[in-house]
Amino acid sequence: MDDIAVRLAGLTRHHGPVRAVDGLDLTVEAGSTVALLGPNGAGKTTTISVLLGLSPPDSGSVSLFGGPPADAVRAGRVGAMLQGAGFVGGATVRELVDLARALCPRPLDAARILDLAGLTGLAGRRADRLSGGEAQRARFAFALAGQPDLLVLDEPTTGLDVDARRAFWTAIRRYAEDGHTVLFSTHQLHEADEYADRVVLLSAGRSVADGTPAQVRALAGAHTVAFDLAGGPVEGLDRLPAVRSVRVSGDRVVLTTEDADATVLALATGRGFRRLEVAAPGLEAAFHALTTPSKER
Numbered sequence: 001m002d003d004i005a006v007r008l009a010g011l012t013r014h015h016g017p018v019r020a021v022d023g024l025d026l027t028v029e030a031g032s033t034v035a036l037l038g039p040n041g042a043g044k045t046t047t048i049s050v051l052l053g054l055s056p057p058d059s060g061s062v063s064l065f066g067g068p069p070a071d072a073v074r075a076g077r078v079g080a081m082l083q084g085a086g087f088v089g090g091a092t093v094r095e096l097v098d099l100a101r102a103l104c105p106r107p108l109d110a111a112r113i114l115d116l117a118g119l120t121g122l123a124g125r126r127a128d129r130l131s132g133g134e135a136q137r138a139r140f141a142f143a144l145a146g147q148p149d150l151l152v153l154d155e156p157t158t159g160l161d162v163d164a165r166r167a168f169w170t171a172i173r174r175y176a177e178d179g180h181t182v183l184f185s186t187h188q189l190h191e192a193d194e195y196a197d198r199v200v201l202l203s204a205g206r207s208v209a210d211g212t213p214a215q216v217r218a219l220a221g222a223h224t225v226a227f228d229l230a231g232g233p234v235e236g237l238d239r240l241p242a243v244r245s246v247r248v249s250g251d252r253v254v255l256t257t258e259d260a261d262a263t264v265l266a267l268a269t270g271r272g273f274r275r276l277e278v279a280a281p282g283l284e285a286a287f288h289a290l291t292t293p294s295k296e297r
């Protein structure tokens with residue numbers, strides 16, 4: 001079934017005694033851009049490695065485009081950018097791109113690959129003499145070369161400076177807009193928020209949240225309502241509808257609430273305030289709430 005790019009069911013994978021992936025179910029629809037978001041050690045790299053067929057699962061199943069990963073890879077349908085992957089010694093960037101193209105049944109034009117990866121000016125440089133960020137772009141070029149239906153990127157922007165990051169995400173957006181599927185791992189919340197249609201939040205090898213960035217953010221629950229007291233009383237704030245907590249700092253009050261509308265309506269009737277601000281929970285709050293054991297919060 002080609003409408004499902006990736007299907008993981010009950011995936012478990014250990015490294016010695018460490019259960020790196022713990023019964024993970026994940027379905028990625030073709031054409032979507034999905035972020036695997038999680039803190040260090042959450043199991044992102046292990047999941048990607050099993051998904052690509054580079055290491056076998058201990059239990060559970062993996063399929064890419066309805067078949068075994070090896071079939072999809074052999075058919076040139078999958079391109080991957082892995083952390084710290086090395087290069088053939090002595091080869092130039094251009095030669096690497098040519099090699100990647102030669103391995104694929106329907107490669108992209110070499111000039112387009114170099115352009116997308118921001119390597120046009122470095123085509124003649126030996127790949128083992130690239131800076132860390134340039135090497136990361138060369139890995140991206142290698143992943144893109146075969147014009148894969150599924151692009152899998154493990155923490156792709158590590159080592160890239162601000163301009164290179166922006167150029168990278170612009171290239172990914174263009175690639176995704178052409179109907180390709182992109183699965184990337186990150187522990188950068190804003191990358192998941194800005195560039196993914198869907199965020200799968202991993203913690204200790206499990207999926208602890210799965211949805212659009214807005215849906216995952218909403219799992220953190222509380223909005224904040226902040227205002228100046230303007231001489232009004234502090235008493236009674238904790239009894240306003242839906243209020244979960246009250247913090248007062250000088251004249252400024254910050255309430256957390258399960259229902260910002262109800263809290264603000266009640267606040268507006270009966271007391272004065274100034275400089276009202278209502279904020280939705282950030283992805284950061286959701287990330288913290290969902291990946292931190294409750295006793296440590």
Ligand SMILES: Nc1ncnc2c1ncn2[C@@H]1O[C@H](COP(=O)(O)OP(=O)(O)OP(=O)(O)O)[C@@H](O)[C@H]1O
Binds near residue numbers: 187
């Ligand atoms: N080769 C290995 N040997 C032993 N333990 C490992 C090995 N590789 C990973 N682990 C452990 O498995 C767990 C998951 O690691 P993994 O690299 O998949 O996480 P990650 O989410 O990609 O982390 P990061 O963001 O730091 O790259 C961690 O506890 C890690 O220490």
